[in-house]
Amino acid sequence: MSPRRLLFGHARMGSLRLLLLPLLVSLWVLSFACSQQVTSPTTEDHSKEATTTTEVPTATEPNGREEQDEKPSPRDSTETETEAPQLQESSDVEPSDIKETADGGSVSDDSQEEGAPEKPPQEDAVEQAPEFAAEANIPETHTPDTALQDQPSASTIKRLVIAGDSWSTGLVQPTRDALNAKGFSSVKLSYQNTANAGSQAAGWAINKYPPAVGGGEDKTKPRMLTALAASLDASPRAEILMLVIGGNDYNRECINGLGKLPKALQSLTYDKIQRDIQTIVDFARKGRPHLKIVLMGYDFLHFEFLVAFGLKINKGHDRKSYNQGLVELDRRKRLIANQTPNVRYAHNFGILQHTYGDKAHPPFPVPNPLTHPPYQPGVAPKPGIYPSYHPFPGGLINYPAPLDVMPDGIHPSHKGFRTIIDYTLSQGLQRWLQGKSW
Numbered sequence: 001m002s003p004r005r006l007l008f009g010h011a012r013m014g015s016l017r018l019l020l021l022p023l024l025v026s027l028w029v030l031s032f033a034c035s036q037q038v039t040s041p042t043t044e045d046h047s048k049e050a051t052t053t054t055e056v057p058t059a060t061e062p063n064g065r066e067e068q069d070e071k072p073s074p075r076d077s078t079e080t081e082t083e084a085p086q087l088q089e090s091s092d093v094e095p096s097d098i099k100e101t102a103d104g105g106s107v108s109d110d111s112q113e114e115g116a117p118e119k120p121p122q123e124d125a126v127e128q129a130p131e132f133a134a135e136a137n138i139p140e141t142h143t144p145d146t147a148l149q150d151q152p153s154a155s156t157i158k159r160l161v162i163a164g165d166s167w168s169t170g171l172v173q174p175t176r177d178a179l180n181a182k183g184f185s186s187v188k189l190s191y192q193n194t195a196n197a198g199s200q201a202a203g204w205a206i207n208k209y210p211p212a213v214g215g216g217e218d219k220t221k222p223r224m225l226t227a228l229a230a231s232l233d234a235s236p237r238a239e240i241l242m243l244v245i246g247g248n249d250y251n252r253e254c255i256n257g258l259g260k261l262p263k264a265l266q267s268l269t270y271d272k273i274q275r276d277i278q279t280i281v282d283f284a285r286k287g288r289p290h291l292k293i294v295l296m297g298y299d300f301l302h303f304e305f306l307v308a309f310g311l312k313i314n315k316g317h318d319r320k321s322y323n324q325g326l327v328e329l330d331r332r333k334r335l336i337a338n339q340t341p342n343v344r345y346a347h348n349f350g351i352l353q354h355t356y357g358d359k360a361h362p363p364f365p366v367p368n369p370l371t372h373p374p375y376q377p378g379v380a381p382k383p384g385i386y387p388s389y390h391p392f393p394g395g396l397i398n399y400p401a402p403l404d405v406m407p408d409g410i411h412p413s414h415k416g417f418r419t420i421i422d423y424t425l426s427q428g429l430q431r432w433l434q435g436k437s438w
Contacts, residue, residue, distance in 0.1 A: 157240070158188060158237070158238075158239065159187065159189075159234075159236050159238045159239065160187055160241075160242065161231050161242070162175065162191040162194065162195050163194035163195060163196075163228055163244075164194075164199065164243050164244035165198065165248050167411065168191065168243075169191070169197050170412065170414075171242070171421055172189065172195060173414065174414055174420075176189050177418060190231050190234070190238065193231065194224075196210035196211060199245070200248045200252065201245045204279075205275075205276040207226060208223060232288060233288075237290075239292065240293075240294065240432055241291060243277075243281070244296040244298075246329050246330075246332075247298055247326075249273045250273065250326065254315065254317060254325065255315070256315075258315075258316070259315055260315055270332055273329060274333075278336050278340075281293055281336060285340070285341075292342045292432055293343045294432075295333040295345045296348070296424065297348040297349060298326055298330060298349070299348045299352050299395075299401055299406075299412070300323050300399070300401045301406070302364075302406055305408070319366065323398075327349060327393045334347075334389065344386060346427050347384060347385060347389050348423060349393030349394050350394030350396065351382070351383050351419060352401050352405050352412065352416055352419060353394075353401070353402060354378065354380045354382045354383070356377055356402045356405055357375050357378075358375060359404075361403045364403070367399065372398065375396070380394070382394050385427045
């Protein structure tokens with residue numbers, strides 16, 4: 001395009017601008033007025049939107065109520081303020097303090113909300129739990145009887161009587177040592193005229209004189225039941241009787257050929273021994289409702305050792321069947337304990353095998369490396385305890401007692417007897433000494 005045309009063009013646009021200027025001013029004024037009318041409600045809407053926007057983040061409680069709709073009353077705010085310290089306090093409260101409150105202690109108004117349920121009473125077993133920590137090896141079938149909490153404490157158990165055969169005489173000193181070691185040194189131990197070596201349940205049941213050394217009866221001593229009554233009733237009266245009896249009856253029957261009899265006749269023999277032991281128990285309990293009786297169980301003996309030294313118990317018996325007969329004898333003691341109040345059976349079969357293990361003792365055939373290998377402590381099953389007595393018997397029924405702790409084949413050493421009385425204490429005798437249930 002030429003410069004002239006450009007110039008021509010600018011001159012004409014300038015004159016048009018002058019003509020249209022008043023019209024443009026009028027249109028601008030009109031549009032401004034219209035815009036003011038349109039933007040006024042828009043501004044109001046934005047104001048409302050801003051108001052709505054500020055209402056959305058209104059704080060709400062966990063239950064969904066808005067604070068501006070339902071504000072807590074002064075009482076509610078007080079309770080809210082006291083709740084936090086209450087929770088903080090509870091984490092520092094000792095178990096004994098909780099128990100005192102649960103046993104009936106009053107709760108202040110500002111520590112508990114109005115209408116809130118009271119805390120349930122604490123179980124006595126919770127408080128006793130640490131007391132039982134040492135008995136963790138004990139199976140769970142043993143359930144403590146908390147109903148006996150009001151019975152005498154350990155300090156009021158004055159005297160314990162040991163009665164029975166030669167196992168009872170062997171238990172005297174180990175029992176004294178065990179009681180002293182466990183804090184019962186104040187408990188008196190009586191055994192004079194009641195621990196009679198060689199005695200049988202049959203002789204006790206008819207109140208015979210105790211056996212004399214070399215045979216016959218020792219009439220220089222009182223009759224056995226008579227002596228037992230005198231010992232139980234002496235001052236201070238005895239609260240516990242430990243009775244070990246029946247082993248000599250069993251060996252006598254084995255010598256007479258028990259192992260050769262049919263099972264039915266063997267059962268009649270055990271019935272007779274059971275009745276005699278029951279007679280002794282009933283005699284001891286008569287007129288003595290406070291008395292508790294422990295029927296002490298035997299452990300396995302050493303069959304081959306006894307036969308080698310002249311005890312003819314092998315008429316129809318081998319080691320296993322002889323051990324099974326001993327177990328049947330003690331099963332009858334369990335029956336007596338189950339049906340007689342305040343009587344418990346202490347199960348000891350296998351405790352010496354379990355505690356000490358065993359090694360070969362030539363010339364005796366068992367243990368031996370080929371058919372009955374030696375075993376270490378802890379291998380033989382531990383005897384079960386009240387109330388299930390599982391396993392019964394404990395130990396290894398095909399094996400004899402370890403000769404290291406039963407050197408004559410029939411009586412444990414002092415160490416062996418101490419193991420037996422310690423296990424009896426752990427089964428429940430210690431709890432009886434503390435005035436608790438077995």
